[in-house]
Amino acid sequence: MLRLRGGWASSLALLAMTNKNMTIPLVAFLYLYLLFILLWLIFSIIALYHIIRYGQISFFSVMVTMAYLMATMAVLFLSYEYLSQIDWEVGLTVLQGGFQFFGSSSF
Amino acid sequence: MARAVSDMLNYNLPGRLPGEKIIKVIRKDGFILFTKIVLTAALVIMPALALFMILSLFPNLLAGPISYPLIVLAVSGYSLFICLFFFFSFIDYYLDIWLITSERIIDVRQEGFFSRTVAELKLFQVQDVASELKGFWQFVFKFGDVYVQTAGEAQRFSFSTIPHPEKVRDIIIRLVEQSKEHHKLHN
Numbered sequence: 001m002l003r004l005r006g007g008w009a010s011s012l013a014l015l016a017m018t019n020k021n022m023t024i025p026l027v028a029f030l031y032l033y034l035l036f037i038l039l040w041l042i043f044s045i046i047a048l049y050h051i052i053r054y055g056q057i058s059f060f061s062v063m064v065t066m067a068y069l070m071a072t073m074a075v076l077f078l079s080y081e082y083l084s085q086i087d088w089e090v091g092l093t094v095l096q097g098g099f100q101f102f103g104s105s106s107f
Numbered sequence: 108m109a110r111a112v113s114d115m116l117n118y119n120l121p122g123r124l125p126g127e128k129i130i131k132v133i134r135k136d137g138f139i140l141f142t143k144i145v146l147t148a149a150l151v152i153m154p155a156l157a158l159f160m161i162l163s164l165f166p167n168l169l170a171g172p173i174s175y176p177l178i179v180l181a182v183s184g185y186s187l188f189i190c191l192f193f194f195f196s197f198i199d200y201y202l203d204i205w206l207i208t209s210e211r212i213i214d215v216r217q218e219g220f221f222s223r224t225v226a227e228l229k230l231f232q233v234q235d236v237a238s239e240l241k242g243f244w245q246f247v248f249k250f251g252d253v254y255v256q257t258a259g260e261a262q263r264f265s266f267s268t269i270p271h272p273e274k275v276r277d278i279i280i281r282l283v284e285q286s287k288e289h290h291k292l293h294n
Contacts, residue, residue: 026176033180040187046220047195054202054215054223061201068194072187079183086176 023091030088044072124210131278133205136250136270143196150189158182195220205266207278210286212255214264228264230286232257236279238272255279 048065055061158178161168168174202217213227233255240251251272255264269275 026173029177029180033184036184037187040191043191043195043220047191047198050198050202050217054217055198064194064197064201068190072190075183075186075190079179082179083176083183086179087172088176090172092173 022094024094025088026086026090026092027088029092030083126209127211128209129206130209130282131207131275133207133266133269133275135200135203135268136248138244138248138250139268140197140200143193143200147189147193147196150192154185205269207275207282209282212264212279214266226264228255228257230279230283231290233279233283234258236276236283238276240272253279 051061051065168178199217199219202215202223204215206213206215209230211227211229212233213225216224218224235254235256237254237256238251239254240246240249245251245268250268250270253266253269253272253275255266257264266272266275
């Protein structure tokens with residue numbers, strides 16, 4: 001990849017001037033999402049640990065905890081349903097000709 | 108296992124004294140939880156409106172082979188973040204607790220994900236108790252702060268944004284008098 005001292009903006013400008021394309025595989029965003037899910041899971045476990053270890057069992061706390069678990073399960077299930085139908089082989093093309101970011105024809 | 112269940116069902120009094128009874132358990136006022144709910148609702152509604160407007164202006168975004176997956180990933184991640192944000196806001200509210208017992212006042216504070224502090228003071232050490240209602244919302248919804256000053260302590264022990272601070276102050280004053288009488292008789 002061509003690089004200038006001025007950082008990524010200069011590199012992008014040079015790429016644009018030389019009319020070269022840079023393709024980011026769409027699956028990279030899925031990996032980022034999965035990384036986020038991992039972090040989210042760790043924090044969720046910490047939160048559940050706090051409520052079980054230090055909280056008093058009450059109708060209120062049980063209801064909120066159950067609501068949290070059900071809401072997150074619903075989000076994860078729906079996300080899986082939608083994401084499983086996507087073709088992850090597609091690439092995101094940056095700088096497709098001149099300064100036209102994200103090749104608008106395919107976006 | 109039985110100990111863990113017992114701890115969950117009862118407030119786990121650190122170093123419970125013989126004959127010590129829990130007189131009052133105090134959490135922050137429900138108004139504080141309500142503000143957290145309102146904040147969460149705003150964090151849900153505002154981006155949802157923004158997304159709705161963007162999709163109204165550019166309806167083909169949902170048909171794009173790249174934009175559609177990115178939207179799904181963003182919405183999913185944001186939804187999970189909001190769920191966790193609200194759940195931890197609730198935990199922060201629920202686990203911030205003040206216990207008034209027949210012998211002590213115990214202050215338990217949950218601060219963020221990784222910080223939890225427990226402080227206590229003996230009732231017979233209390234020198235002064237003050238309550239404060241400050242501002243419009245505190246005046247309308249009757250919540251405020253109670254400050255407990257002990258002898259030789261530079262900092263005040265404070266109960267912040269609790270419901271009915273005057274009643275709590277009266278309870279503490281009554282218990283402090285009883286505790287001091289008890290200590291006079293036994294010393």
